[in-house]
Amino acid sequence: MNISIVKIGGNVIDNPEKLEDFLLLFARLEGKKILVHGGGVMASKIGESMGIQANMVDGRRITDEPTLDIVTMVYAGLINKKIVAKLQRLEQNAMGFTGADGNLIRSAKRPVAKIDYGFVGDVKEIDTELLEGIISQGIIPVFSPITHDRKGNLLNTNADTIASELATSLAHKHTVKLYFCFNKAGVLIDENNEDSLVPKINEDIYDELKRDNVIHSGMIPKLDNAFSALQRGVSNVWIGKAENLILASKGMKSGTNIERHRYDLY
Numbered sequence: 001m002n003i004s005i006v007k008i009g010g011n012v013i014d015n016p017e018k019l020e021d022f023l024l025l026f027a028r029l030e031g032k033k034i035l036v037h038g039g040g041v042m043a044s045k046i047g048e049s050m051g052i053q054a055n056m057v058d059g060r061r062i063t064d065e066p067t068l069d070i071v072t073m074v075y076a077g078l079i080n081k082k083i084v085a086k087l088q089r090l091e092q093n094a095m096g097f098t099g100a101d102g103n104l105i106r107s108a109k110r111p112v113a114k115i116d117y118g119f120v121g122d123v124k125e126i127d128t129e130l131l132e133g134i135i136s137q138g139i140i141p142v143f144s145p146i147t148h149d150r151k152g153n154l155l156n157t158n159a160d161t162i163a164s165e166l167a168t169s170l171a172h173k174h175t176v177k178l179y180f181c182f183n184k185a186g187v188l189i190d191e192n193n194e195d196s197l198v199p200k201i202n203e204d205i206y207d208e209l210k211r212d213n214v215i216h217s218g219m220i221p222k223l224d225n226a227f228s229a230l231q232r233g234v235s236n237v238w239i240g241k242a243e244n245l246i247l248a249s250k251g252m253k254s255g256t257n258i259e260r261h262r263y264d265l266y
């Protein structure tokens with residue numbers, strides 16, 4: 001099968017009009033597809049309204065127990081079900097999942113090294129067969145960034161990581177393309193200037209831009225996951241503006257394309 005995995009970020013989800021526009025494009029995407037959504041902006045806002053401050057380190061949320069409850073409610077409940085309902089209206093037979101549903105994504109609590117992230121999960125195992133079965137039936141899985149450890153605990157897992165891990169697990173048998181959609185044109189040299197797009201990036205350029213702090217916060221897990229997916233068999237990885245999803249799927253120029261080899265750009 002040819003499978004597209006599309007990740008949509010929290011800034012788009014937080015804007016009702018942009019979300020509607022994006023879902024229209026996602027509905028137009030041909031072939032088998034999976035949607036993975038974030039929602040970090042909304043979780044931070046709702047948390048703050050309840051007196052719980054967000055605490056992010058390198059684009060990942062430190063998740064204590066009250067924060068885990070909030071992100072579960074916001075990601076697996078509110079956002080996931082709203083997206084599924086909107087896709088159903090577009091005649092897309094979507095079905096919402098956390099990693100606990102059908103034991104689709106098992107994770108393990110991230111070990112404490114320099115930082116204790118709390119209830120944050122690193123993906124350990126994906127039930128690829130079940131996922132293939134769901135997709136083969138014409139259903140569009142919609143994943144929220146909540147996984148479980150099979151010991152009864154839910155864990156918060158970065159949505160970019162979920163997209164990359166799902167893509168990698170399916171890439172053993174299928175041709176998989178991975179699209180990270182967010183609210184900017186792609187990787188930028190100046191994040192406030194949409195004209196400063198980096199059209200192609202390899203790991204050498206990434207290391208350099210990260211060292212110079214041109215790439216920081218949420219762009220770090222996005223790129224780490226992008227390179228990891230390419231190295232593990234995913235055929236194409238793209239980072240760009242949600243509204244350019246169809247252009248990107250047709251191979252037309254837009255956004256940032258991730259290059260497999262360090263020497264690809266030389």
Ligand SMILES: Nc1ncnc2c1ncn2[C@@H]1O[C@H](COP(=O)(O)OP(=O)(O)O)[C@@H](O)[C@H]1O
Binds near residue numbers: 009187189219
């Ligand atoms: N070089 C860069 N180019 C574009 N965005 C960057 C860059 N470095 C850091 N960022 C930040 O990364 C953010 C994207 O990460 P994140 O907030 O996790 O995205 P998402 O919308 O997918 O959740 C951007 O909104 C921007 O603030």
Ligand SMILES: CC(=O)N[C@@H](CCC(=O)OP(=O)(O)O)C(=O)O
Binds near residue numbers: 008011
């Ligand atoms: C562990 C961790 O960081 N989880 C993320 C999951 C949501 C997410 O990834 O949302 P965006 O795609 O909108 O950033 C978080 O709680 O922010």
